[in-house]
Amino acid sequence: MIGQSSARRGGALLVTLVIILVAATLFAGCTTGTENGTPGSPDRLSGTLSITGSTTVLPIAQLTAEAFMAENSGADLQVSGGGSSVGIQAVGDGTADIGMASRDLKDTEKGKYPDLVKHVVAIDGIAVVVNPANTVDSLTQDQIRGLYNGTYTNWDEVGGPDLEVVVTGRDSASGTREFFHETIMKKEDFVNTQLEKNSNGAVKQTVVQTPGAIGYVGLGYIDESVKALSIDAGNGPVAPTIQNIESGTYPIARELYMFTRGEPTGLAAAYLTFISGPEGQQIVRDEGFVPLSGNWAAA
Template sequence: GTTDIANSSRFIKTDEVKAAVEKGTYPVPFAVAMDALLPIVHPENPVSDLSIKQLRDIYAGKITNWKDVGGDDKGIAVVGRDTSSGTYETWQEIIMRKERVSQRALVVASSGAMLTTVAKNKYAIGYDGIGYINNTVKPLMVGGKKGSAETALDGTYPIARFLYMFTKGWPTGEIMKFINFVLSDDGQKIVAETGFVPLRVLK
């Protein structure tokens, strides 16, 4: 292909590396930012904090009523991401582990669709990256920890991930200059300004 840099919210898979190598390309990863995945609910939902086990049980279909986690006596509308999404993979790895998401979950294809769906349903629950979340939804704490740049960086927030840029082989010329810029303080300030988490504390 003609792409110089591929962005991804997950690390490349072994079979993807193999496919690239077979075509004469060796992908080189650069971690360029961090992200915190936040569970989100409707702003009027009284629930504010869920444990990882509660989240897992909700998504597995074992907890189906908000009253079981301190909310209203209403059914939980579970919203998840499609399996091709890096966001889905992170949620599966950290939250679900070996459990499968309930077949009753509504699957959406983008962060925008996730926000819209949860914002329209008072009893929905979803999840999204911190950089996408706005005031149409309410982020939940996880095990008493608020998802933020600080807690993602210091490792106390449990649902955090790296965001990557991949190049075709070791980058040179303008591509290397761009990667270096993204990793510089100026580039990392842009990461922070867009709502994501820089790789280090910036002065």
């Protein structure tokens, strides 16, 4: 009888221990982080995310990625440039998780990658820039087109100094070039002497180093090293500023995108939500772009 009673007590103790262990495991599952981002965790997200493409979107991606990783130390976001076409191809082919682009998909890309999903992350203006020594402060859209198609070859033909025009633009992988070609050039050919650069930064550097150069860059690349020209679309010169883009008065503005293959999940979904949230959009504004909350309308 004593042996049976001891056995019963031992069995009851074992059951109690099992219950305690199960409860502890469930409680731990509610307080520690996972790759899916369990609430209450200091490191809610983990994994690697590759982001590539547009050099216009690049500063936004780099800074929001840094801020996102600071809040999620288990996340590793790898960001690189290369141009909009590179980003779209990379995400479409599955070699990147997110493709950055400063233009929408071409018809050929829609056909080749039908499952790509577009996410608007910011609004940007394209600024036409010259060397600060150039006395020209504003141009009409027709004058800009004339400089880029070779109609004008000297700055004195558009009210500037007696100086040869050095036309500088982007290469064929650039979404900024695509938008500029449609909006300003009206799909006319660029002059064959145009210097083609593979990034906004390279265009800017050429303008800084070349007194007669003209170039175009995303709004976020403007600083005191270049002169951003006002553009007259028929109602007087308008400067490329966040306020003028938000009001719709600046004529060269467009949306900036990140593309995913299908609807985003996991880390990609969390990162895109972060960009569109208050902290991400503040970074967008701080970098000289227009946040999504702005009252922007395409001119």
